[in-house]
Amino acid sequence: MRALLNMRTLVRLFLLLLIAPVFVKSVNPSLNDDVLGLIVFKADIQDSKEKLSSWNEDDETPCSWTGVKCSPRSNRVIELNLDGFSLSGRIGRGLFQLQYLRKLSLAKNNLTGGISPNIARIDNLRVIDLSENNLSGEVPDEFFRQCGSLRTVSLPRNNFSGKIPFSLSSCSALAAIDLSFNQFSGSLPSGIWTLSGLRSLDLSGNSLEGEIPMEIEGLKNLRAINLARNQFSGKVPNGIGSSLLLRSIDLSENSLSGNFPDLQELTLCNYLSLRGNAFSGEVPAWIGEMKSLETLDLSLNRFSGKVPTSLGNLQSLKTMNFSGNGFVGNLPESMMNCTSLLALDLSQNSLSGDLPTWIFKSDLQKVLASESKLTASLKNPLNSLAEVAVQNLQFLDLSENGFSGEIPSSIAVLSSLQFLDLSKNSLMGPIPVAIEELKSLYSLDLSENQLNGSIPLEIGGAVSLKELRLEKNFLVGKIPTTIENCTSLSTLDLSQNRLIGSIPAAFAKLTNLQVVDLSFNNLTGTLPKQLANLPNLLSFNLSHNNLQGELPAGGFFNTIAPSSVSGNPSLCGSAVNRSCPTVLPKPIVLNPNTSTDYTSGSLPPNVVGHKRIILSISALIAIGAAAVIVIGVIAITVLNLRVRSATSRSAAALTFSAGDEFSHSPTTDANSGKLVLFSGEPDFSTGAHALLNKDCELGRGGFGAVYRTVLRDGRSVAIKKLTVSSLVKSQEDFEREVKNLGKVQHQNLVALEGYYWTPSLQLLISEYVSGGSLYKHLHEGSGGNFLSWNERFNVILGTAKALAHLHHSNIIHYNIKSTNVLIDSYGEPKVGDYGLARLLPMLDRYVLSSKIQSALGYMAPEFACKTVKITEKCDVYGFGVLVLEVVTGKRPVEYMEDDVVVLCDMVRGALEEGGVEECIDGRLQGKFPAEEAIPVMKLGLICTSQVPSNRPDMGEVVNILELIRCPSEEQEEFV
Incomplete structure (x- = not known):
């Protein structure tokens, strides 16, 4: 009945649209057009959260409706703002009635379909924002033909494709264009450079190509240009430097080349990123004249020469990234004048000399200088701090350089330090006890140096530690029990040292431990049984020590890899394929003594001269039991010898x-x-x-x-x-x-x-692969042992990359499911059982269905149709189901008491009703970014399309996932 009423309403509204001009004399058109248009618009969409419940077709005016704003003079609708209303469906023709509309904003919804060319023809429309939806198809050329006074076009984060319409040049009043993160391709339309009023242009995250044309100099009013993450090539035209009002330039992650662009006159520019191109030559000295710069990112290019001393003039600079180039020489002392600098990355260069002392006297929060070929001692720059407490420095990475000498105790003044990496240097001496003063430190890496002495007891004072890496040094002594104070510790690597003593039972208190490596030391004793209670262990390497006794029983140790316990000759258990010795009860032997009555239970005194052995009933029972055990052991030994003999013959x-x-x-x-x-x-x-x-x-x-x-x-x-x-x-x-x-x-x-x-x-x-299957991690975990959102995303991305690689090698997996995705000790996914169908004489669908696609719910629908070709799109379907399984934590098909729930159908229904976020695994308890989780689920649904041609290729899936993970990485500070 309700469906029938809705149909009648639609028919009624359609007829009203057709005959509305007839009522000009009897009805006020100023009110009727707006009400009618909005009601027709509402009829084309689904309002799952009833945000538009105030919209009533019987109202005379829509000015009090949610999301609607009217002009106080004319009482006509001038603004429609429905951002984030969880609306779905298509943008219908009802909006064309709103002839006084100035701003249309439907951002952050689930709208689908194409975009009508008639929207831009609304005479008074100034702003159109359709960002972050699922709109697709090509933007019709007619869209911009009669764009009137349109000033802002914002269509980012949709699925638009094809070329950018040439008719864009018709919108002479345009001030802002944002078409970022779509699938636009081809070259830039030349008409863009005729839009003299343009202030902001963002085309990032597409597949645009070709050179940036010289005509860019015509955009004299341009404030911001973002062409990042495309395929532009060639040199940057000097004309870009004539747009004197430019404040933000992002040309990162393209294939641009040549020398540093001529931007000398852009004194107002505060953001400049040339990251990830092929620029070469020296950085010009005039860079110091761009005094408004706050972010300067030149990383991952081919720049050479010295870091210019003129950088000291950039007193507004907050972030500087020169990593991945060929800079040489010392860092200029003039940079101590960059008093606003917060983040500095000089890693992967060919610098030389000492680490400047000004680094520790500034307000810097992040200093990354790994693989920069810096030398000399850490003692001088750190000792120069004297008693001054450095409150700001949080990240310090000096790994893979040539630093020597000892780690000075003055490192304790870095009181806010959270991340310290001094690995792969030539540091010597002991680990300073002052390490206990670093209460905020969560990652400490001193591996691959020449440190000696023992691990200080004070290490337990660094109570925030999550990662401690001391491997490949010359450390001696015992593992301190005070490490139990580091309750957040998840990674502990003490391998390849000279440690002695036993493994402390205190390890059992570190319930967050995931990866432990104690291999290649001189540890002795037995393993504490309590280690079996560690709930989150993924890897525990004990190999090449002198440990003995039986491995702990239960938990992770039931499936520990033999390689993790090898090289311990006295260890026993199934993992080392060595039986533990049987402990038999000691026989009770009574002294030959006297005929005294022993009913009291006390042992008789020794009496010389008596040779009889008097045995109690309990002693006889014990001896009998021992005899039975011995006989049983002999029998089992004989059987084992026979089995081993047969095994040897088989192996031979x-x-x-x-x-x-x-x-x-x-x-x-x-x-x-x-x-x-x-x-x-x-x-x-x-x-x-x-x-x-x-x-x-x-x-x-x-x-x-x-x-x-x-x-x-x-x-x-x-x-x-x-x-x-x-x-x-x-x-x-x-x-x-x-x-x-x-x-x-x-x-x-x-x-x-x-x-x-x-x-x-x-x-x-x-x-x-020792970590077990993805199915086990998703559905058989206990307590708090479950995959975090980051771990789940990494599994999805890694699996997608594996399938893309298989398809690139012309191999179809045919059997994607969570039991065939394994997790290694580092949390990385590894896809197994691929291509096994190629071992069969022919791709018989019954064989594939019964032998390979044994897990219900992953099989693509084309398996049931003999006329449809089996292609890589079958893997894409299975991958889509896997994505939904990982995000929701539910099996592809679950059987309830009175119903069967198919995961794809459940998520698709929730998406249509606007409750897709409720499908996410409840164990995550809100600890996930919705801006990643929801697009990932939508991608999973696209992959499970019933029509194979509608599913994306796995290479496209990888690109989409990488965009979801880092949608604006180029705008963020480096870590």
């Missing part, structure tokens, strides 16, 4: 070959096989045992079971035992396909390292 049947990937085994009958590893030693230390022992089984999938085993070098590998032998191609075809898959290398792909072949058994040998 394998003919190993490595290095030459085209080598052949002497025979391929049923009793022998061919093993090929693409690199490294081929011999397994426990390979056959792993295949026979279900304790080493990692899981099962549509293609077969996966086991973990260890190579002789201590490296773990995963072995997939294929269970589709009847479908596998011939040996020649099988080997050719596997070798092709082995050549596909990417940091987000599980590396295929080899294979084993017999006619009845095929094995695939892959890199072992």
Whole structure:
């Protein structure tokens, strides 16, 4: 009934639009046109949050409606501002009735479809803002043909494509154009440079190309120009320097070249970014004449020569980034005059000399000078501070330079320091105890130096530490128990030192620990059992020490990689493939003594001369039990010997070959096989045992079971035992396909390292990833152990990059699901089980459906239609489902008591109703940026389009995700 009423209302409004001129004499048109137009506009959109509930078609005037502003004189609508109202649907023709409208702002909604050319024809329209929607298609050339007095056009962060209309030059009154972060392509229309009144031009984040034309000098009133993140090339025309009113210039991340642009006359300019181009030559001395500069970013170019001394004249400068160039010499002392400077990045250059003392006497908050080839000692600049407390410096990165000498205790005066990286230098001496004074420090990296002495007890005073890296030094002594005070610690690396003693039980109190590396030390003793209670552990490397006893049982240690415990001869447990010794109860032996009554339970005194052994009932029971245990142990030992004998015979049947990937085994009958590893030693230390022992089984999938085993070098590998032998191609075809898959290398792909072949058994040998599957992290985590938003975004982006790489290599995955995405010890995703369908004789849809696409919910709809070609777009669909699974924390299909919930349909419905934010995993508890999470979910829905051609390519998906993560990176300070 309600739907019928809505239909009747629409028909009624449509008829009113047609016959409205008839009522000129009987109805006041000044009121009727505006009410009618807005009601028709409302009928074309969905108002999920009922923000437009005050809009009533029976009202005589809309001036009291939400988002509507009228002229006090004419009572006509002059402004419609519906920003952030969660509206969806299309922009209909109703707005064309608002002939007195001056400002139209529909930003930050979910509007879709194209843009009508008639909107710009509203005679009085000055401002149109449709930013941050999902509008798409080309902007019609007619849009700007009759743009009247239009002054501001803002269409950023939509999906517009094609070329920028040439008719833009018709809008002679335009003062601001923002078309950023769309998909515009081609060259710049020459008509833009005729808009003499233009003050702001933002075309960043598109795919525009070609050279910047000389005609830019015609924009004399230009205040801001942003052409960043495009594909512009060639030199920057000198004419840009004649726009004397320019205050902001951003040409970053293009392919521009040549010398430093001639901007000498732009004394009003406060923002200049040439980041990420191919500019070369020296920075001219006249840069000091641009005295209004607050941000100067010349990073990632090919500039050379010395840093100009004239920079000292820039007293308004707050951010300076010269990183990734070829600057030489010392930093000029004149820069101490830059009293407003807050952030300085000189990393990755060829500077020399000492670190200037003025750095620590200024108001700087960030100093980044890694890989700058600075030398000498840290002692002089730091000791020069004397008793002055430096309150501002928060980030100090001097890594990968040539600093020597000791770390002075005066470092304690950097009381606000949060990040300190002195790694990869030649520092010597002890770690200063003054480190305890740095109460705000959350990251300390002193790795790869020549530090000696012990780790000071005072390290526990740095209570905010989250990351502590001291690896590859000459530290001695024990690990201090005071480290338990650093309760936020998540990363601890003390590897490759000379530490002794046991691992403190205090580690168990560090519940935020994720990555621990204590390898290559001289640690002894047993591992505290309490370590098994650490809830967030991802990696715990104990290898190459002198630890002993049994590994802790439970938690992370149930799946610890063998390589993480190797090199400890006295450790025992399943991870090291070494049984712990059985502890038998000691037999009770009573002294031969006397005939005294022992009913009291006391032991008899020693009496010389009696030789009898008197045993109590309890002693007899104990001896009997011991005997049973001994017999059982003997029986089990005999069985194990038989199993190992059979295993040895099975392993002996394998003919190993490595290095030459085209080598052949002497025979391929049923009793022998061919093993090929693409690199490294081929011999397994426990390979056959792993295949026979279900304790080493990692899981099962549509293609077969996966086991973990260890190579002789201590490296773990995963072995997939294929269970589709009847479908596998011939040996020649099988080997050719596997070798092709082995050549596909990417940091987000599980590396295929080899294979084993017999006619009845095929094995695939892959890199072992210790962190478990994405499914486990999303759906089987306990307590507070779940993925943060940043970790989820990284998983989505890494998976997208892996699939894009596969598709670039002409490989279709066919089996995207969360169980096939593994997480390594650093939180990086690795996609496995790719391209296995290529091992089958033909792409039979039934086989693909039953064997590969075994997880319900990920399968693209074209699998059900034999006439539709299977392409990479099947992977895009599965990826889209995976994206929604990661963001919502829900399975692709969930079965309720009376219903089946399909994730795609649920999120799509929530989006249409304006409640998409409520779909985000509740465990994140609001700890996520909505500006990232919601676009990511929308991208997931686009990827799950029912029509394959509507899904984007994975390369496009990667670009979109990178734009979502860093939408305005070029405007932010570097870290």
